[in-house]
Amino acid sequence: MPTFQTSPGTRDIMPPDAARWRRFSDVFARTVEDAGYACIIPPMFEDLGVFRRLGEATDVVTKEMYDFEDKGGRHIALRPEQTASVCRAFAQHRPATPWKVWYSGPNFRYEKAQAGRYRQFDQVGIEVLGTDDPDIDVEVIFLGWDFYRRLGLSNITLMVNSLGDTTDRQRYVDALAAHFASRASTLSEEAQRTLEKNPLRVLDSKRDQDKAAVESAPLLKDFLSEDARSHFARVCEGLKELDVPFVVNDRLVRGLDYYRRTTFEYVSTALESAQNAVGGGGRYDGLVEEIGGPATHGIGFALGVDRTLLACDAEGVFPAPDASVDVFIVDVVDGRQARALTHDLRRLGFSADRAFDGRSMKSQMKAADRSGAKVAIIVGEDEASSGPCVVRRLDSSDQVVISRVDLVDYLGSLGLTPSTETA
RNA sequence: GUGGGUAUAGCUCAGUCCGGUUAGAGCGCCAGGUUGUGGCCCUGGAGGUCGGGGGUUCAAGUCCCCUUACUCACCCCA
Numbered sequence: 001m002p003t004f005q006t007s008p009g010t011r012d013i014m015p016p017d018a019a020r021w022r023r024f025s026d027v028f029a030r031t032v033e034d035a036g037y038a039c040i041i042p043p044m045f046e047d048l049g050v051f052r053r054l055g056e057a058t059d060v061v062t063k064e065m066y067d068f069e070d071k072g073g074r075h076i077a078l079r080p081e082q083t084a085s086v087c088r089a090f091a092q093h094r095p096a097t098p099w100k101v102w103y104s105g106p107n108f109r110y111e112k113a114q115a116g117r118y119r120q121f122d123q124v125g126i127e128v129l130g131t132d133d134p135d136i137d138v139e140v141i142f143l144g145w146d147f148y149r150r151l152g153l154s155n156i157t158l159m160v161n162s163l164g165d166t167t168d169r170q171r172y173v174d175a176l177a178a179h180f181a182s183r184a185s186t187l188s189e190e191a192q193r194t195l196e197k198n199p200l201r202v203l204d205s206k207r208d209q210d211k212a213a214v215e216s217a218p219l220l221k222d223f224l225s226e227d228a229r230s231h232f233a234r235v236c237e238g239l240k241e242l243d244v245p246f247v248v249n250d251r252l253v254r255g256l257d258y259y260r261r262t263t264f265e266y267v268s269t270a271l272e273s274a275q276n277a278v279g280g281g282g283r284y285d286g287l288v289e290e291i292g293g294p295a296t297h298g299i300g301f302a303l304g305v306d307r308t309l310l311a312c313d314a315e316g317v318f319p320a321p322d323a324s325v326d327v328f329i330v331d332v333v334d335g336r337q338a339r340a341l342t343h344d345l346r347r348l349g350f351s352a353d354r355a356f357d358g359r360s361m362k363s364q365m366k367a368a369d370r371s372g373a374k375v376a377i378i379v380g381e382d383e384a385s386s387g388p389c390v391v392r393r394l395d396s397s398d399q400v401v402i403s404r405v406d407l408v409d410y411l412g413s414l415g416l417t418p419s420t421e422t423a
Numbered sequence: 424g425u426g427g428g429u430a431u432a433g434c435u436c437a438g439u440c441c442g443g444u445u446a447g448a449g450c451g452c453c454a455g456g457u458u459g460u461g462g463c464c465c466u467g468g469a470g471g472u473c474g475g476g477g478g479u480u481c482a483a484g485u486c487c488c489c490u491u492a493c494u495c496a497c498c499c500c501a
Binding site: 005008059060064081086107109111112113114115116117118121122124125190193194201207224254256265273274275277278279280301303304305306307308327328332343359360361362363364365366367368369370376378380381382392394397399411 | 424425457461462495498499
C-alpha cells in the first residue's frame with residue numbers, strides 16, 4: 001500500500017474518465033446556455049449560516065456538514081449544495097430578475113461512501129430567481145430532461161409533485177404527524193425518529209414495516225390551496241405540451257426543508273443500486289428571504305454527475321471521448337527531428353505526440369500504435385536533417401515517402417485537418 | 424452513526440478451509456526474436472515488507488485478537 005491514499009469518500013477521476021467529465025459539463029453548458037442561463041461560480045465554502053437555512057431538521061445540516069473554524073474565528077462550512085450559495089449571491093448582488101444561472105462543481109457532505117455517494121461529489125444545476133410563472137417550472141424541468149436525453153439516456157423517469165405553499169405544507173405536515181402518531185407503534189424505530197424531526201420524510205421510508213402507515217397516509221394534493229393547485233396544473237399542462245413524459249408522485253417530498261410547490265426528481269431505472277435518483281429539484285420561494293434578501297421566488301435543479309455517469313454506464317451511452325492525437329513522430333536518430341516536427345505540426349494546429357528516451361524503433365512504433373494516431377511519421381538516418389519523411393498509416397500499414405513541404409497537404413488528403421481553435 | 428463482505432504484482436484474481444523449501448496466473452509494462460516498422464505469435468525480464476500492528480507456533484499469506492482502508496446495504500441524499 002502506498003503511504004498516502006485519497007481520503008474516505010473522495011477519489012481521483014483518472015484519464016480517460018476525467019475527459020468524460022469535462023465533456024459532460026460541456027454538454028450541460030451548451031444545453032442551458034442555449035436557454036439563456038449564465039454561468040456562476042460561487043465559492044466552495046461559506047459562512048455556516050448560509051447552509052443552516054436548508055433545514056434544521058435535515059441530515060444535510062445536522063450531521064453531514066463539513067464545517068470548521070477558520071483562523072479568523074469564522075464558522076465556515078464546505079458547501080453541501082449550491083442552491084443556498086446562489087441565493088446568497090442573489091441577495092448580495094441584487095441582479096435584475098428573472099435571474100437565470102447554471103453551475104457545475106464539487107459539494108461536500110460528511111457521510112459514509114457507497115455506490116454513487118461520495119463525500120466530495122459533483123453536481124451541475126440551474127437556478128432561476130425572481131419569477132413565479134409556472135412556465136419557468138416547465139422550462140427548468142424540461143432542460144434537465146432534455147440534458148439526459150442529449151447524453152443518450154433513455155431510462156429516466158421523471159416524477160413531479162407539489163408541496164403547496166407554506167401554509168398548505170404546514171397543514172399537511174400537521175395532518176401527517178397526527179396520522180403517523182396514531183400509528184406510531186406500528187412504525188419502525190427509524191421512522192419514529194424521523195417522525196419527530198420531519199413527518200414528511202416518513203413518506204420516503206422504504207421499510208416494509210412502514211408501508212401500511214405510509215399508504216394510508218393523507219394525500220398532499222387534498223391540502224393544496226387553490227393557487228398551488230392551479231400552478232401545479234399549469235406545470236403539468238406545459239410538460240404534456242412539450243411531450244415530456246412524467247408521473248405525478250404524491251409522496252415525492254425531497255430532502256431539504258426549503259421546497260415549496262413544485263418538486264421533481266429524475267430517477268434512472270437502469271441503476272440497480274440504492275442511489276438511483278440522478279437529479280432533483282423544486283421551487284424554494286422563501287429561501288432568499290431567509291438568507292436575508294428580499295422576498296423572491298426561486299426554482300432550480302441539481303443533477304449528480306457521478307450518478308448520471310453510472311446511469312450512462314448502465315445504459316452503455318456517453319463514452320469517454322477519443323483521446324488520440326493526429327500524428328505520432330518516430331525518430332530513431334537522436335530525437336532532434338521529432339522535437340522540430342512535433343513543434344511545427346502543433347503550431348499548424350495538428351495534435352501531435354512523440355516518443356522520448358531514444359527508444360528502439362519497435363518501441364516507438366508500439367507507442368505510436370497506443371497513441372491512437374492515424375499516422376506515424378518516421379524519421380531515420382535516411383530522412384534526418386530536413387530530408388523527406390516516411391508517413392505510415394497505422395490502420396492500413398500503407399506508407400509513403402514524402403517531402404516536408406508536401407506534408408501538410410498529404411495529411412489533409414488523409415482527412416487530418418488543423419484544428420481552428422488556437423489557445 | 425449501524426451492520427455484512429473484502430484486502431496477495433500496476434490491474435483482475437488463484438493460493439487461506441486442512442500452517443510446511445525460493446508466493447503464482449492472466450492482462451499490462453520493458454527487452455529480445457525481426458540491426459528501418461506497430462497490432463498477431465514466441466522467448467525472457469522487471470515488479471510483492473501477502474493492508475498495518477500484536478499474538479499462537481519449530482514454522483504464518485494461511486490460525487487468533489486489534490486496527491486501518493475499500494466495498495455493499497441501512498440511514499440520508501445527488
